Amino acid sequence: MRPPAAFRSATGTGPRFVLLMVLVTLSGVPLFGITFTALTMDYESGSGAMDCMFAAGFDPAAGDGENALRAMRRPELLRKCLDEQPQSYAGLVATAAMLAVAAAVYWYQPKLHGLRRRSAPVETVDADGSLAAELALLRTHAGLGPELSFRVDLARTTSSAYVEGRSGRYSVHLHAGLLVRRGTDPEGFRAVVLHELAHVRHRDVDYASASTALWRVFVVTALLPHLGQYGYSLFLLALHTDSPWSPAAPSMVGFVLVALLLVGLVHLARADLLRRREFHADLRAVAWGADPAGWHRPEPRGGVLPSLRRFTAPLRTHPGWEERRTVLADPGRLDRLVPLEMFLTGVSASLLFGAxxxxxxxxxxxxxxxxxxxxxxxxxxxxxxxxxxxxxxxxxxxxxxxxxxxxxxxxxxxxxxxxxxxxxxxxxxxxxxxxxxxxxxxxxxxxxxxxxxxxxxxxxxxxxxxxxxxxxxxxxxxxxxxxxxxxxxxxxxxxxxxGDPAGAFAKAYTLTVHGDWGPYASDLSALAEGTFVLSSLHAQPPVSVAAVLLWLAPLVLFLFQGAEAARRSRPEVRRTLAAAVACGLMSLVVVAVVRYAQATPRPADVQERTGAFLIVQIWWLIVTVTVVCMVAGALVAAFSRRHWMLRALVAAQVVQLFLYGGVFLSYAADGCLGPANAVSDTCHWNLRNGLTTAVPVVRLTYNNAVLGAACAALLGAGCARLVRRWRARPELSLAPLPAPAAAGHRRVTALKAGAVLAFCVPAVFAVLVVNSAPKPSDYSDIAARELAGADGDPGSPPGRAGGRTGDDGRKPERGKGTEDPAVQRLQMHSWLHKGGIRRVRKFDAAVTSLYAEIGKVRARGEGKKRVRVEEKDFHKLCVDVRKRTDRTLDYFPVPDKELQREWSAALRRVRTAARECQEATVLPEDESRAARKKREKKFTGSLHEVVRGVSDVTAVFEKITVEAGSTTGHRGRKDD
Incomplete structure (x- = not known):
């Protein structure tokens, strides 16, 4: 009799096996790639990608935070450098070869086992044919075809069996002791055979054989060479302590830990999956008619002490007899989410992201x-x-x-x-x-x-x-x-x-928002850090969809239950909405209190009130909205016994809408609030002011408040549960699931739909606001300029690159430079060959063109007092020099701080002179003789200044090449 289809898929472990094998396969790509890179990499210059990192300032001896800041100085340049590196497909090719070898091992594995183990067909020990007939009957009962064969392993005297083979060719091997048991315990014999047939039915043999073949090939071809490569690298670093890679030796332990974690994970996950499949095979055998008494067997005695058996149980692929009997008595245990399974799945998912x-x-x-x-x-x-x-x-x-x-x-x-x-x-x-x-x-x-x-x-x-x-x-x-x-x-x-790297975001606020930020130093710090936390997900459409569905789906489910279920859920809905409205009204009071606290004292000048003062007010309103929604979610979850997270999210959303309304109305009526006024002193209604203030609040809080309320609900429910247990109050018992009720005519359907729309429409409007494109702002550019630290944007307008400067008008370098000469030499070498030489060559070409034009003018002017100069030609050449200078400035800072200061000063000198030359070669419409002489003097002086600046650039570049250990000339024409 063929079992029903629903029961044939009862194991549910196939996806986990697939995840495990996909993880092992994809993990081979980076492992092979790292191994090949290490074998082909020159340890004195690094690989192509590492050269980009070193050019950006990477230091193996520095901490993660400092290296991250260095990489963030010029993220677009670093990304471009990495994109320019040739893609290596060696890892993919090697992984494909590994899969081919694993497939061959899987395919020929039965033959290899047959050569190693002695087994004979059943017919050799079946004199009267009764054994073969009984086995054929059991095979037919299991719904399996004649391609399944039975053999006898004469070398094994236990009363067990095992299955071997691959897809389409399976064989059940019966131990010699099992044949003896057939005469004394025929029901036990049938139970063992049916158990093995259940393994075939569930395709356990395929999963076990495929995962074993893949894992063994992965260990031999990818994992062991990977670990050997790191061992060899550590050995070389121990011999060459002056290598620039020596400070990175301790970090290699992290790579080894990942490999060891992968080994432990795969073994634990595979053992857990095989144990679970043993349970399902037991249940299938009992469903086919096996006697459960066959599982009443003592635990085998082995080298593991009974006290340690439970600790080593996760390492075994077969469960103990006591566990099997427990599952047979309560099959529902297999439907529970076991902690070990969840843990292993979570680790697999994280490792899958890395792969x-x-x-x-x-x-x-x-x-x-x-x-x-x-x-x-x-x-x-x-x-x-x-x-x-x-x-x-x-x-x-x-x-x-x-x-x-x-x-x-x-x-x-x-x-x-x-x-x-x-x-x-x-x-x-x-x-x-x-x-x-x-x-x-x-x-x-x-x-x-x-x-x-x-x-x-x-x-x-x-x-x-x-x-x-x-x-x-x-x-x-x-x-x-x-x-x-x-x-x-x-x-x-x-x-x-x-979170706020090097104070760049805080500095950007002070430069983009007018007003005195002095009284708001602590507010500015909280604003910069908090904005970074909240802005990560504030304009992501998938997150907004999740934020809407988290509360809207439960609300619809609560309201549109069937007649029987509605009678049970109606009190919950009423209490939830009542609590939400009460919390919403309380939140309006909180908004008023925050407005009053932030409005005293306020600047006397109205213009000052629209700058830093107003931004700080809006920030604390953003904090208020987020915190109040989280508190509301935590309170509702704490006082709910059923569906506490769903009720908390619905309540938090209602409170959130109340808060948005309170913020909008309070600023639309600004001027009528007495001591709580923010900007205006005249009482009038201004919708634009309300929208201008409410939009940034909505944009930064909608997604975060919903997700934060869900997290707060979890914490609130957990605290309430602990309090109830401390007070020894019994938990509420849950009633069985209600049976589906037939959809009848509901007189209140329109009322329910209206309630959903009343909450849904403003929420959808808020989502549109969250994902709308904000007005263009130079905040991000200034933040990037501040983060760059050393130079800022070449074309930054005067007065916008504020902050303390050095004697040369340049911002002091943030962070600490490397103190290892070998590392600095490697950084300088990478700085040259990953863009420095290319930029200097283009700069040199522009300067050479300008020099050539100057030479032509001198040649024409020999022996003459005055010579005609083509302003248009010089204007074009000076513009080209300025652009190439800006391009050269807009590069990674020189790894040596002193050389960077000289390099920046020399290039800025050329840029200033080129700009003066550009301005001096613009012909005005009406120009007096005095103005013309002044312009000619400015033009001549700018050319002399360009020459002096280029001389400084040449000298500094020669110093850089010497520090880098390179033979490149000052014009970058050799050793590139």
């Missing part, structure tokens, strides 16, 4: 992060989706909440991220490792939300249930993606301690 993000065909920049995290999210949802749905369908509280499983998933993401970041870090431990705890929220929030929404789906009519399931799945996936993307766009920099 995917270094593929040579992946896009660059932010697109790379979205693509990589999107693939990680898809993998997690594919692996955990069905299993989480089954777990959420249970009625016990632990399974319904999903908190424990989410925490273990987040912990796995945390461990994997910590290890993966070692591929790009110098420090083994980041400066702020406590921020890694955010992954606990990243993994828990979407899983809890998904678990609670699934409990509301059965109450919907049949036609709407599938649509709601798809929408909720999309919302959970986007929420997980949002959390991962926040980490990529902001968290990774916060963990390095560079």
């Amino acid at each position: 995917v993000s270094v593929l040579p065909f992946m896009p660059r920049g932010t697109a790379l992060l979205w693509t990589s995290d999107g693939l990680v999210t898809l993998a997690l949802c594919s692996v955990l989706g069905v299993q989480a749905t089954r777990a959420a369908s249970r009625v016990d509280r632990i399974a319904e909440s999903g908190v424990l499983a989410g925490l273990w998933l987040g912990f796995g993401l945390l461990v994997g991220q910590f290890a993966v970041s070692g591929r790009h870090r110098v420090d083994l431990v980041p400066s702020n490792p406590e921020y890694l705890l955010v992954f606990l929220l990243v993994g828990t929030v979407p899983l809890v939300w998904w678990s609670q929404t699934l409990r509301l789906l059965p109450g919907l009519p049949g036609r709407s249930r599938r649509v709601a399931l798809l929408v909720c799945a999309l919302a959970a996936a986007l929420t997980l993606l949002s959390g991962l993307m926040w980490w990529r766009l902001g968290g990774e920099r916060i963990i390095l301690g560079i």
Whole structure:
């Protein structure tokens, strides 16, 4: 009899096996790439990509934060340099070859096993043919064809069996002791055979054989050479302590840790999957008629002490007999989200991001992060989706909440991220490792939300249930993606301690916003740091979709339940909306208090009130909106027993809309608020003022407030649970899931739809505001200029490059230069050959053209008192010199601080002289004789200044080439 299709897919472990094999395969790409790079790299000059990093100021002896700041000085130049490097496909080619070898091992593995083990066909020990007939009957009962053969392993005396083979060719090997057991315990014999046939039915042999072949080939071809390469590198560095790579020796431990973590992960994950498949094979065998009494067997005695057996259990591929009997007694245990599985899945997902993000065909920049995290999210949802749905369908509280499983998933993401970041870090431990705890929220929030929404789906009519399931799945996936993307766009920099790198963002505010920032020093610091945290996700459409669905989907599910389910959920909806409205009214009071506190004292000049004073007010309103929404979500979740996260999100959204209305109305009526007035002293209604203030508040808070409220709800519910347990109050027992009710005529349908629209319309409008393009601003340019530190933009207008300057008018270099001469020589060499020489050559060509024109004028003027000069020709040449000088200035700072100061001063001298030459060669319409003489004098002086400046540039460039250990001449014509 053929089992039903639903039962044939009951294991649910296929996606996890696929994830494991994909992870192993993709991990081979960077491992092969690193190994090939190390074999072909010149340790005195580095590889092409590393040369770009060294040109940007990378120092193996510096910390992560300092190196990140150096890379952020000229991010566009660094990105361009990296893009110009030839893509290496050696890792992909080697990985493809590894897959081919693994496929060959998988295909010929049965033959290799047959040569090593002695087995004979069943017919050789079946004198009367009864054994073959019984085995054929069991094979037919299992729905398997005659391609499955049975053999006897005469060398093994235990009463067990095993399956070998590959797709289409399987063989069940019966131990000799099992044939003896057939005569004494026929039911036990049938149970063992049916168990092995269940393995074939579930395709466990294919998964086990394929994963074993791939892993063994991966270890031999990729992992061991990778570890050997690092061992050899450390040996060379120990012999050559003067190498510039010597300071990076400790960081190589991070690469080794990643490889060792991958070994432990694969072994644990594979063992866990095989144990789970053993449980499913037991259940299938019992369903086919095996006697459960066959599993009442004692634990085998081995070298492991009983007290240590439970600690070594995760390492074994076969569970103990006690575990098997427990699962047979309670098959529902397999539907639960086991902590070990969640942890291993989380680590796999983090390692998968590290493997995917270094593929040579992946896009660059932010697109790379979205693509990589999107693939990680898809993998997690594919692996955990069905299993989480089954777990959420249970009625016990632990399974319904999903908190424990989410925490273990987040912990796995945390461990994997910590290890993966070692591929790009110098420090083994980041400066702020406590921020890694955010992954606990990243993994828990979407899983809890998904678990609670699934409990509301059965109450919907049949036609709407599938649509709601798809929408909720999309919302959970986007929420997980949002959390991962926040980490990529902001968290990774916060963990390095560079949320406001070198004070660049704070400085940009002081330069773009007028007013006296002196009284607001602490506010400015909080503004710069907080804006970085909130702006990571504020204009990302997928995040906005997740923010809307997180509260809108639960609201619709609550309101449009069937008749029976609606009677149960109606009190929850009423209490939630009542609490939300109450909190919303309270939030208006909070807005008024904040307005009053920030308005006293205020500048006397009205113009001053529209600058720094108003920006600080708007910032604290942004903080108020975010904090109040999070507090509202935490309070509602703390006082809710059922669906606490869903109710908290609905309440937080209502409060959020109240807050937006309060901010808009308070500034639209500015001037009528007495001591709380911000700018105006005249009472009048101004919608433009309200919109001007409310838009930045909405833009920075909408996405963040919803996601923050979800995290706060998790914390609030957890604290409330601890308090209730401390007070010994019993937990509320959950009723069984309501049966789907037939959709009948509802008189209140229009009222419910109106309630949804009343909340949905302003929320969608807020989303449009969040994702609308802001007005062009020079804030980002100034922040980049401040971050560049050394020079700023060549074309920056006067007075906009504020801050303390040196004697040459240049900003002092931020950060600390390297003190290792070998590292500095490598940096200087990379600085020259990754763009320095090319820029100097173009600068030299422009100067040579100008010199040639000057030579022509001198030749024409020999023996004459006056000579005619073609202003248009000189104007063009001077413009070209100025542009080439700007281009040369707009490059990575020279690694040596003193040489950078001289280099910058010399180039600025040429640029100033070229600009004066450009201005002096512009013919005015009406020019007096005195003005003409003045212009001629300015023109002659600018040319002399250009010559002197070029001489300084030549001298400094010669010093740079000497420091770099290069033979390149001052015009960059040799040793390039």
